[in-house]
Amino acid sequence: MANLKIGVFGCGNMGRALVQAMNAQWPKTEFFLYTPSITKAQDLAQVVGGVCLKQIEEMPKDLDWYLLAFKPQSLGDFQFSFNGDSKIISVLAGVKVLKLSEKFKVKKIARLMPNTPSALGAGANLHFFNTTFNPDEIAEIYSLLQATGKIFPMSSEEDLDISTAFSGSGPALIFELARIFESELTRLTEGRVPAKEIIAQTFFGSSTLMNSALQKEISFEELRNQVTSKKGVTYEALEVLQANKLQSIFASAFAAAYKRTLELSK
Ligand SMILES: NC(=O)c1ccc[n+]([C@@H]2O[C@H](COP(=O)([O-])OP(=O)(O)OC[C@H]3O[C@@H](n4cnc5c(N)ncnc54)[C@H](OP(=O)(O)O)[C@@H]3O)[C@@H](O)[C@H]2O)c1
Numbered sequence: 596m597a598n599l600k601i602g603v604f605g606c607g608n609m610g611r612a613l614v615q616a617m618n619a620q621w622p623k624t625e626f627f628l629y630t631p632s633i634t635k636a637q638d639l640a641q642v643v644g645g646v647c648l649k650q651i652e653e654m655p656k657d658l659d660w661y662l663l664a665f666k667p668q669s670l671g672d673f674q675f676s677f678n679g680d681s682k683i684i685s686v687l688a689g690v691k692v693l694k695l696s697e698k699f700k701v702k703k704i705a706r707l708m709p710n711t712p713s714a715l716g717a718g719a720n721l722h723f724f725n726t727t728f729n730p731d732e733i734a735e736i737y738s739l740l741q742a743t744g745k746i747f748p749m750s751s752e753e754d755l756d757i758s759t760a761f762s763g764s765g766p767a768l769i770f771e772l773a774r775i776f777e778s779e780l781t782r783l784t785e786g787r788v789p790a791k792e793i794i795a796q797t798f799f800g801s802s803t804l805m806n807s808a809l810q811k812e813i814s815f816e817e818l819r820n821q822v823t824s825k826k827g828v829t830y831e832a833l834e835v836l837q838a839n840k841l842q843s844i845f846a847s848a849f850a851a852a853y854k855r856t857l858e859l860s861k
Pocket residue numbers: 604605606607608609610629630631632633634635636664665666667669672673674686687688708709710711763764
């Protein structure tokens with residue numbers, strides 16, 4: 596792949612995760628980094644050998660791609676006049692291509708919904724390209740983003756927005772489960788066992804099994820059943836989860852997240 600030049604607006608959790616992963620696989624990529632308070636751009640520039648910009652006006656206008664990695668709530672304050680033929684990737688949750696293209700007077704806008712495991716090349720990254728991109732441009736950005744993990748094309752922005760709570764927010768929901776497991780194990784054993792390590796290894800092992808099940812076309816339900824003998828230990832635990840309507844609790848959580856995504860898109 597040609598050595599690309601990428602302008603990055605916002606170097607918080609997500610901007611940093613994506614830039615670090617791209618840099619690890621494509622060390623010759625040149626990054627131009629901007630954040631209003633400078634600090635995070637400066638830190639990241641040191642890690643990836645990029646250029647930290649002190650003023651937004653210093654961002655070159657002829658770069659190969661631009662990454663918008665700030666909060667949707669900051670879009671109103673964000674002012675930069677892109678060249679009309681710029682290629683922009685936005686990770687702003689919920690914000691539609693049309694809104695961005697009207698604001699920036701740019702046609703080539705892609706949306707990406709990454710997640711934080713991208714920093715380690717283990718992200719689940721959903722994307723939506725509008726029809727203005729040509730196959731070479733899509734191939735170029737695919738090569739770059741492959742460094743961040745698996746890429747899943749979405750055929751509509753609606754699908755991207757619905758999926759956001761599952762992949763973008765997903766790690767937080769899983770970490771919350773891990774936190775509950777750890778805290779309960781610590782409480783019950785009064786701290787005698789290495790709860791954090793046990794739980795991290797259990798989640799890691801389960802995730803590894805889920806990935807191997809993908810190739811063998813084994814469902815998650817079958818994996819669960821392999822651990823669950825009738826009237827056994829796991830069965831009792833699952834009965835309690837079912838009686839307390841765990842699935843409907845998650846359904847409400849995903850519905851609330853989607854509602855918020857739609858609010859942010861306004
Ligand atoms: N975190 C996730 O797991 C995740 C997952 C999927 C998608 N996303 C999306 O990623 C985006 C960023 O989230 P985050 O978690 O990385 O947020 P964050 O950690 O709060 O970082 C936001 C960054 O944006 C910068 N910023 C604020 N206003 C700006 C402006 N006007 N121009 C340029 N940069 C500006 C901030 O600058 P300062 O450093 O100066 O404050 C900061 O570096 C959001 O749109 C979110 O929807 C996040």
